Amino acid sequence: MSESPSALSQWLDRDFFETGAFLCSHDGKSITFAKGGSSLLVDRFFPTANPVFYLKDFYQESYLAYNPISVKEFSLDEIKAEFKYEKTDHSPISNDDDIYEKDFELLKSAFKFNLKKVVLVSRENYENFEGEKTIRNLIHKAFSFGVGTPYGYWNQHYGVIGSTPELLYQVKNDVLTTFALAGTAKIGLEEELLKSSKDRIEHNLVIQDIQEKLAGFTSDLKIDDTKIHPYKSIVHLKTDMVARANDDIDFTALTNTMSPTAALGGYPKTSSLQFLKNSNYGAKYPHRYFGSAFGLIKKDVKEFVVSIRNVQWEGKHLFIESGGGVVPDSVLLKEMDEIHLKRNTIRKHYL
Numbered sequence: 001m002s003e004s005p006s007a008l009s010q011w012l013d014r015d016f017f018e019t020g021a022f023l024c025s026h027d028g029k030s031i032t033f034a035k036g037g038s039s040l041l042v043d044r045f046f047p048t049a050n051p052v053f054y055l056k057d058f059y060q061e062s063y064l065a066y067n068p069i070s071v072k073e074f075s076l077d078e079i080k081a082e083f084k085y086e087k088t089d090h091s092p093i094s095n096d097d098d099i100y101e102k103d104f105e106l107l108k109s110a111f112k113f114n115l116k117k118v119v120l121v122s123r124e125n126y127e128n129f130e131g132e133k134t135i136r137n138l139i140h141k142a143f144s145f146g147v148g149t150p151y152g153y154w155n156q157h158y159g160v161i162g163s164t165p166e167l168l169y170q171v172k173n174d175v176l177t178t179f180a181l182a183g184t185a186k187i188g189l190e191e192e193l194l195k196s197s198k199d200r201i202e203h204n205l206v207i208q209d210i211q212e213k214l215a216g217f218t219s220d221l222k223i224d225d226t227k228i229h230p231y232k233s234i235v236h237l238k239t240d241m242v243a244r245a246n247d248d249i250d251f252t253a254l255t256n257t258m259s260p261t262a263a264l265g266g267y268p269k270t271s272s273l274q275f276l277k278n279s280n281y282g283a284k285y286p287h288r289y290f291g292s293a294f295g296l297i298k299k300d301v302k303e304f305v306v307s308i309r310n311v312q313w314e315g316k317h318l319f320i321e322s323g324g325g326v327v328p329d330s331v332l333l334k335e336m337d338e339i340h341l342k343r344n345t346i347r348k349h350y351l
């Protein structure tokens, strides 16, 4: 007897592979898939009860708003049964590590001014996005990664699929959940990371940044102790934060204010973004979604993750971006190692 097709395989069609999205909830309990429909550039979230996905521009207060034709929740078992990996070759063709080095030197002199931390990024490029085959492979990989929150979004021009360790915020009922995640080491070096003053400085700037930003939107903020957070072959410093959300919260304003936090932009926000826009990397890639907010607004939950630890594509061209926080005490070779640790963890699993 042949097996009957699952609800997921019946729902999947060409629309999904042209424009689609998915997001796993922070507690891992529900996985929302979306297909078809269109994306448009907006400055404000829609006042609608229908679920809408938003991807923020890293540098600007504007969003790609994705309003799908069909939205459905599927179980992890259904997803794992549907999306299988089909072998393919994505050899690296180039990277921007030379630009990273130049920006690192520029930044070191900029620290004399009003800057405490900037998150510099590099990327590696690979051959050949292959449409449905690549999307299926990447979805399989995002859900078999083992840590983080699987997410993805694509249209005919741009796409991103990954499993992120970082929640920007979740608001459920009147509770806002978030955390500071910054400070990185290889697995096995947990004690050194907890004791590293450079990593503590980077991390505490993220706590301070989130605390300052939440002040206008929440009350009763509680900040937990800083702990180790494992992510495959990497460990991070993580501090949980929870607050009571104000009744009249404006989610566009909250997302604009929170993103990017000092974990992805820098501290203070305005001058670090100014530095990044004017950097060699910013000049080469003036349009950027890496490290920005991606999320879902629906009636009872508002949830945004930070778009990192992913594979992205533009046209046929695939790439992985990775970054790390730079403070005045940072050393170039160590920062490059951190970028390579993050990049290799993603490349080994996904490509």
Ligand SMILES: C=C(O[C@@H]1C=C(C(=O)O)C=C[C@H]1O)C(=O)O
Pocket (backbone or CB within 6 Å): 119, 166, 181, 182, 183, 184, 236, 263, 264, 308, 309, 321, 322, 323, 324, 325, 342
């Ligand atoms: C920028 C990335 O990660 C971010 C930067 C970190 C750091 O500087 O230590 C740690 C976690 C993330 O907040 C990335 O994954 O590329």
